[in-house]
Amino acid sequence: MTQEISIQTADFSLADEVTLLEKDNAIDGAVVTFTGRVRNNNEGKEVTSLTLEHYPGMTEKSLAKIITEAKERWCIGRVKVIHRVGELFLGDQIVFVGVTSKHRQDAFAANEFIMDYLKVQAPFWKKEASKEGVNWLEAKTSDENKAAKW
Amino acid sequence: MTQEISIQTADFSLADEVTLLEKDNAIDGAVVTFTGRVRNNNEGKEVTSLTLEHYPGMTEKSLAKIITEAKERWCIGRVKVIHRVGELFLGDQIVFVGVTSKHRQDAFAANEFIMDYLKVQAPFWKKEASKEGVNWLEAKTSDENKAAKW
Amino acid sequence: MINVVFFAALREQLDCSELLINDDNLKTVADLKTHLANKNDQWQHVFANSALLTAVNHDMVNNDHSIKSGDEVAFFPPVTGG
Amino acid sequence: MINVVFFAALREQLDCSELLINDDNLKTVADLKTHLANKNDQWQHVFANSALLTAVNHDMVNNDHSIKSGDEVAFFPPVTGG
Numbered sequence: 532m533t534q535e536i537s538i539q540t541a542d543f544s545l546a547d548e549v550t551l552l553e554k555d556n557a558i559d560g561a562v563v564t565f566t567g568r569v570r571n572n573n574e575g576k577e578v579t580s581l582t583l584e585h586y587p588g589m590t591e592k593s594l595a596k597i598i599t600e601a602k603e604r605w606c607i608g609r610v611k612v613i614h615r616v617g618e619l620f621l622g623d624q625i626v627f628v629g630v631t632s633k634h635r636q637d638a639f640a641a642n643e644f645i646m647d648y649l650k651v652q653a654p655f656w657k658k659e660a661s662k663e664g665v666n667w668l669e670a671k672t673s674d675e676n677k678a679a680k681w
Numbered sequence: 682m683t684q685e686i687s688i689q690t691a692d693f694s695l696a697d698e699v700t701l702l703e704k705d706n707a708i709d710g711a712v713v714t715f716t717g718r719v720r721n722n723n724e725g726k727e728v729t730s731l732t733l734e735h736y737p738g739m740t741e742k743s744l745a746k747i748i749t750e751a752k753e754r755w756c757i758g759r760v761k762v763i764h765r766v767g768e769l770f771l772g773d774q775i776v777f778v779g780v781t782s783k784h785r786q787d788a789f790a791a792n793e794f795i796m797d798y799l800k801v802q803a804p805f806w807k808k809e810a811s812k813e814g815v816n817w818l819e820a821k822t823s824d825e826n827k828a829a830k831w
Numbered sequence: 832m833i834n835v836v837f838f839a840a841l842r843e844q845l846d847c848s849e850l851l852i853n854d855d856n857l858k859t860v861a862d863l864k865t866h867l868a869n870k871n872d873q874w875q876h877v878f879a880n881s882a883l884l885t886a887v888n889h890d891m892v893n894n895d896h897s898i899k900s901g902d903e904v905a906f907f908p909p910v911t912g913g
Numbered sequence: 914m915i916n917v918v919f920f921a922a923l924r925e926q927l928d929c930s931e932l933l934i935n936d937d938n939l940k941t942v943a944d945l946k947t948h949l950a951n952k953n954d955q956w957q958h959v960f961a962n963s964a965l966l967t968a969v970n971h972d973m974v975n976n977d978h979s980i981k982s983g984d985e986v987a988f989f990p991p992v993t994g995g
Contacts, residue, residue, distance in 0.1 A: 546696035553718070557772060560720035563713065563792075565785065567995055568703070570710035583994065584921055586987060589971035614994060622707060626995050635715065635913075636827065639793045642713075646785060646995060652973070654987075655994025656921035667922040670964075670991030677786065717913055733912070734839055736905060739889035764912060776913050796913060802891065804905075805912025806839035817840040820882075820909030 535610050536594045538585060540617040543627055552609045552629050559608040559631035563638040565646055567626040569619050573668075576661040583616040583625070586654035590614070597648040601630075604644070604681075605637040612645060614655060644681055651678040685760050686744045688735060690767040693777055702759045702779050709758040709781035713788040715796055717776040719769050723818075726811040733766040733775070736804035740764070747798040751780075754794070754831075755787040762795065764805060794831050801828045832900050833857070835867070838907035844877050860885050861894040863904060882909055914982050915945070920989035926959050942967050943976040945986060964991055 537543075545566060552562055569581050598610050608631040615625055628645050632638035649655075657668040687693075695716060702712055719731050748760050758781040765775055778795050782788035799805075807818040833852045842848050857863045864885075868878035877883075885892055886905040898904060915934045924930050939945045946967075950960035959965075967974055968987040980986060 544696070545699055546694070549695055549716070553772070557721040560718050562716045562718070564716075565789070566699070566712045566714075567785065568710050568712070570783065571707040585994070586918075586920055586968070586971075586989065589968055589987065592971045593973075622703070633720065635717065635796060636793070639715070639789065639796075643786070643789045646789075650995040651992065653994050654920065654968070654989060654992050656990065657993045658921075667925075667990070668993040670993050735912070736836075736838055736886070736889075736907065739886055739905065742889045743891075800913040801910065803912050804838065804886070804907060804910050806908065807911045808839075817843075817908070818911040820911050 535598055535612065536591055537611075537613045538587070538590055539613065539615055542615070542624060543613050545624075545627065548611055548613070548627060548629050552611060552631050556608060556631060559633055561632045561635040561638045563630050563632075563635070563642045565626070565628045565642055566624055567646075569621050569623045569625060571621050573659065573661075576659070576663055578621065578659055578661050580618055580620050580660045581625070582618045582658040582660070583614075584656045584658070585614070585616050589654050593653045594649065597645055597652065600648070601641040601644050605632070605641045606634070607632045607637050607641045610641070610645070612649070614649070614653070616655070647674070647677045647681065650674045685748055685762065686741055687761075687763045688737070688740055689763065689765055692765070692774060693763050695774075695777065698761055698763070698777060698779050702761060702781050706758060706781060709783055711782045711785040711788045713780050713782075713785070713792045715776070715778040715792055716774055717796075719771050719773045719775060721771050723809065723811075726809070726813055728771065728809055728811050730768055730770045730810045731775070732768045732808040732810070733764075734806045734808070735764070735766050739804050743803045744799065747795055747802065750798070751791040751794050755782070755791045756784070757782045757787050757791045760791070760795070762799070764799075764803070766805070797824070797827045797831065800824045833863070833898060834903045835863070836903065836905045838905065840908050841877060841883070841906055845874065855900075858897060859894065860887065860892060860896045860898060860904065863898060864894065864906075880908075883907075884909060915939070915980060916985045917945070917949070918985065918987045920987065922990050923959060923965070923988055927956060937982075940979060941976065942969065942974060942978045942980060942986065945980060946976065946988075965989075966991060 611629045613627040630638040630642045761779045763777040780788040780792045950957045
């Protein structure tokens, strides 16, 4: 069994991750993946790059807690969370969450739950470069609300 | 733009499908995929293969309706639905749903909605072969309930 | 002329995948079902199943849906794809 | 000895990523924040921000959380990953 959490500067391959989630896993019929990428537009600004900082040690611990909670709430099989750090450009993959389950609604719910909690609890920060300069992104109240609904 | 719906006997590549969903699509930062595979176990029976029959013409029409409704309900970008027919074996991919969006909750909700409606409205039927013989699967009340919740 | 098609378990139970009906007295899906059920005991049994679904020209419909010459009417069990 | 670390915008505003505090009178996160805020006007300003988050030994905590020698206390703005 591979590591459930990876914080890395390198890119990742969706196909490879899903292959690992499905390998020797004949009991789970459902796989749900989420992939987040750098968009060209955030609140009207033309984004050129993002720089992601994190808090090594706490990041892994907070993600492990979120995954444990997802496993307590839903009947899921395997989980993988990858989050990239460092400088990322337009279209680059930022984050991957993959969840397998026997019944699809568990994988859907657990995957969205992990993303919603990652957004408000995992210590990552984004600095955005656009034509208007460089600035740290502000956290969104809507993200707090999404996490609170679970 | 490629076709949104494909009914095929051939296998599909998750990576290729996601690449197409993301190609020239810089505005959507979120991609959610669902992949359903043949499990080795269904209600206690050891499954060896599934044979999928469908109603050509109606299948495409019903999936197109479901996709249109998803686009009316959520702000989503691209959608792809693939469903295989014919004989499938343990671990084989059966169905793929991929949805892109600007904001992740739209892609999560639309993807699960499409799967829930596909399960109760698209004319596919599964015949299961196990050690206990060959039989048509019964529809599940739980699937009706999932579709009714939207 | 109405084209009637059957799928999955239903097709196997009836041992029939398609048939043509030419009867102007059949105005609704319910009329057609009664007509088909009268063929013999096996057909009677199959059409007594309330879970049976009906599509006319590829759209799901209820028993009171009108039918007319040229329509394709499909009968099938609850779907189990995905 | 308490190891204090700062991240992201906070680190830049304070121009400081890490410092060591050796003061046995600091019993809680609130005590430590008051101590740091007293450094100068800029620190006062930064620590007046109620959105500031605190982690002790990698767990998010509130202001009344106890701290002791050997702890790592982190201050940072609301997170924006994903």
